[in-house]
Amino acid sequence: MDMRDFVQSAGRAVLEMVEREWEPLSQAELEQRLDQAVEEILEADLVAKVQAQPPAIYVHLVQAQEPLVLPAETVKSAPPDEEEHLAQETDDDAVDSYAVKHITELLQNSKSHYSKSRLAGRARISLSHTVLLSLTLLSKRVSYRSVSGRFRLEKGNIHRIYFSFCERVNLLQDELIRWPNGEARDLLCPLYALLGNTGPEEAQGAPQVLGILGHTRIPIRLPIGKQNVDSTMPEVKRMKEEAHPDSWLNLELVCDRRGRFLHCQISKGSETGRAASLRDRLGRQPRLMPPGSCLVARAGYPLTEHILTPHVSRVGPREGLFNKTLEAYFSILDQAVVSLKARFQRLRYLDMGNYERARAVVLTACILHNVFLDIGPLLEGELDAEEAGVAEEEGDVDEEGLRRREAITDALYKGLESTCA
Template sequence: VLVQLTDSDLNKTIAARIPTASKVLMTLWLLGNQESYRGIPDRFGVRKSTLHFIVAEVVSVWARCASSIMQWPTQDALVAGHFERKWKFPGVVGAVDGCHVPIKAPKDEQAAYFNRKEFHSVVLQGCCDSSMVFTHVHVGSPGRLHDARIFANSGLDDIISSLSEEYHILGDSAYPLQVNLMRPYRDNGHLTERQSRFNVTLSAARSVVERAFAQLKEKFRRLKYLDMDNLRMIPTFVMAACVVHNIILTSAEPFVVPREELDDPRLVRRDPDLSRASTAGKAKRDAIASLLHPA
């Protein structure tokens, strides 16, 4: 499947003597391992410059397929049914979160990419279904940017605003509470039992996107640190990995992520202006909490 997808849009003038299947294999090996660029050319019998050209072309092809491989669900009721059967939370059509992809310090705007954990990164925001398949991805924002601001710039807000009022996605406390985006009650030490139990249920359902990120980085270990000088190509590499992640999940056996990958802490920055809750969102959250946990 991946070879056919690549071959249909590949620039055949680049390393024309090398079969498409070999180019795909080289790219998968580079994304899946943290081996240096010096060692990989010897492994495949090509020059370093040739490897650079091949990988750049292949990941560009994969990234261009994102709109067809990562599609927003058209059957909201079906997707929501899967979430409700697994986690008892009604009306959920996706879970959103962000993760940091560590990068080499860029030559320009280093401060913008230097996050609060004191390493340089770009942010991958992903929304996935109950099977960890990405339905929307936004990648490339500087690591210092707040989750809520990335969400506002990603286009996902526009997508969910067109949902029927009964449907929503789930996010953590860094995201704004809206009719179509549910987040936990803020724990001020005085939560009611119903609110606390609501938070537990939401967290369990939302964790699917954390597992999706963990699985993505376990498959494509290069995303644990992208040692690249070309900052503009980094989003292409990450998007390509997300595309292949989806292809694997929709056509192969389940992939098991080691426990330590799931325990990797995520960085959250709250923007008090963008995280402001809507009145309608609060009312809907209270109604769902009452439905989930009647008195």
């Protein structure tokens, strides 16, 4: 990249900062700022007059004086009845009013010590209004400018509200995306159960599946300094053609048979080592896996005592039957990913080059995926053609994992033979 490229990248960064920080105020927020300034002037004048009085009169007046500062949870530009109107204007498929109420109560009742401080001079909005605004941005691919007009707030303010919401939801990760402990047995499913062609005796002796391990990619904008500014190709298409590793995030997931996320790890596209940290964690803490249980994952993931993957080489009838058994579980994870991206359409392409903020948005969507699953079922859809049916080579294999897979493959095939006899 020559000096001209660096100058263009720097210019773009400055332009984005100007748009985000110094966007002209909307009419409604300008009126709010003026009202607040008048109140502050009147309050300062009143306090000066009171302080000029004798001490006894001063104490009496201060005790009787009602505060002029607006409460932290009021919205001068959008009263409660207008919030309901805004909720009605929002697409029902994108933001459900019950979901807004449920998430608002969840944040209010959370045990996290979230800082409620704000920048001086910025509009105060209620928590429910914040949830509605943020869900609108997450659920539909709309710009800050269009949301600014709907919610009567300046674009820079919406930017801050949105990311403060993500920060607040991220604090709930350990509470809402957690590995099952005492309730793990309620989530277990016999490995053969979804195949439907083995007898009850074989099903009773089968390994128990705790969850399905997999991943998806979340496209993001290349960071400043790594973009091909001379290219005229659209950015999403250019990302697919050039496949720069920093043009996406890796989202590693484990879901149960209902599609609920039990594990979520987000990393840069340039970071390698599929499920390495999860494998190490399960090796150090074997109690996380109930006796006789396992995770299932597609080829490319490590084959271990706790993670079963399909056969890749020398696939005969017995190996094919084992692979078919695992494939029935992979569709559960696929549907969970489809539901995640259908409900939170902003994940289809995050137009931001800041890794930490992009990660915060993705983690927010994963946490809220579990919240929405408590309210209703997964959203239906089709898996992206680019993610479906991608053949991969076998990942790392350890001896215990290989031994266990062979034993299960033999037991499954013998069970099928006895059923057909």
